[in-house]
Amino acid sequence: MSDEGVSAWTFLSNHAHVLLCVARDSDVRVRDVADEVGITERAVQRILGELEDAGVLQRERRGRRNHYEVDASVPLRHPLEAHRTVGDLLRVLRRR
Numbered sequence: 362m363s364d365e366g367v368s369a370w371t372f373l374s375n376h377a378h379v380l381l382c383v384a385r386d387s388d389v390r391v392r393d394v395a396d397e398v399g400i401t402e403r404a405v406q407r408i409l410g411e412l413e414d415a416g417v418l419q420r421e422r423r424g425r426r427n428h429y430e431v432d433a434s435v436p437l438r439h440p441l442e443a444h445r446t447v448g449d450l451l452r453v454l455r456r457r
Contacts, residue, residue: 379405417432
């Protein structure tokens with residue numbers, strides 16, 4: 362299998378990747394998230410807005426930067442994992 366075929370899809374969505382970046386660094390810049398996830402800054406802004414609308418994130422302006430707080434108690438959205446929370450997901454993804 363070629364390298365292209367291997368990287369054509371991932372198990373986690375861009376929403377999960379953005380959430381993980383914000384959970385690791387609550388003061389992370391949109392530009393840095395975009396670089397790490399491999400999407401545009403505009404896409405990161407849209408995802409952050411959707412996560413905020415869903416109650417997963419709270420955004421606070423601090424000077425010229427944003428600070429994010431993750432609500433770990435929010436249940437995951439898909440019926441297959443609705444019995445789990447954002448915190449459960451982050452605990453699994455942050456393990457080393």
